Amino acid sequence: MIEAARVGEGFDKKLKEILLAEIMPMVQEFDQKLNSEKVYEQRFQTAADNFIAAASKLPRASGCFPPCGYQSAGAVYNCMTCSYDSCEFPLDCPVEEIEVTENSRSRLWCDVPFDLPADIEVIWSFAEEVKTQQLEEFKEVTTGVDRLYSIPSTSFQHQGTYQCEIYSGRFSIVRLYFYIKVTPQAVVGHTELQEIFDLSLLPGGQLGPAPEGSPDSFLPRLSFLLTACLTCSLLLLFLSLGAFFWLSVPEKEIPISNEEEVL
Numbered sequence: 001m002i003e004a005a006r007v008g009e010g011f012d013k014k015l016k017e018i019l020l021a022e023i024m025p026m027v028q029e030f031d032q033k034l035n036s037e038k039v040y041e042q043r044f045q046t047a048a049d050n051f052i053a054a055a056s057k058l059p060r061a062s063g064c065f066p067p068c069g070y071q072s073a074g075a076v077y078n079c080m081t082c083s084y085d086s087c088e089f090p091l092d093c094p095v096e097e098i099e100v101t102e103n104s105r106s107r108l109w110c111d112v113p114f115d116l117p118a119d120i121e122v123i124w125s126f127a128e129e130v131k132t133q134q135l136e137e138f139k140e141v142t143t144g145v146d147r148l149y150s151i152p153s154t155s156f157q158h159q160g161t162y163q164c165e166i167y168s169g170r171f172s173i174v175r176l177y178f179y180i181k182v183t184p185q186a187v188v189g190h191t192e193l194q195e196i197f198d199l200s201l202l203p204g205g206q207l208g209p210a211p212e213g214s215p216d217s218f219l220p221r222l223s224f225l226l227t228a229c230l231t232c233s234l235l236l237l238f239l240s241l242g243a244f245f246w247l248s249v250p251e252k253e254i255p256i257s258n259e260e261e262v263l
Helices: 012-022 024-032 037-055 185-200 215-248 258-262
Strands: 076-078 083-085 092-101 106-109 120-128 139-144 148-151 160-168 171-183
Touching: 012 024, 012 037, 024 037, 092 106
Parallel strands: 092 171
Antiparallel strands: 076 083, 106 148, 120 139, 120 160, 160 171
């Protein structure tokens, strides 16, 4: 627990929140002696494990930022080995999934939370169609210092995993992965039209809730207005046809008999 509690500057408040959430309730309950000591022994161990797991995710006091990358600035001198120990994170970062609509722009940033050397080199590679971290499946695309990779118009040939590897000299510092999944534009349009049609069939013109200010929030309102306008137009048409038919029927004359004339 002591090692897990050694966090970076500015994260002491977050550490205190974790401590209050995991440990302090057990301490208060133990003071009241509501259960036997054996029960508390097991529960304290569970609370300690939860605290270590949560606190270990915070940046270390040495300056390490999980979960990946070789971070020389966070190295700590080891008195036992007389050498500096790095943060001991893997070079490969988890794969970040990005869903992109067909023909839209894609922008991938090779960004990390820790400081990088001044002499970096960035290599972008691509593994078509698959979601992977296997190095042999990637083919090099560009090499330089630009940490931004942009695709002006994304198509299905761009679907796959993109790898950004940052070097300093001959040494690799970190490898980031981005998996782009391309959604067909026709499918997106069909889905929006289907939603409008489904909303128009709701009883009483009820509309499903949508977030205020979002573009989708105007679609149900538009559907409702179109349905109301169509209904009014049909009603006006039927009334016009009824009036025209009534006016076009000639009035029948009622013959008067001779007896009624004498009277």
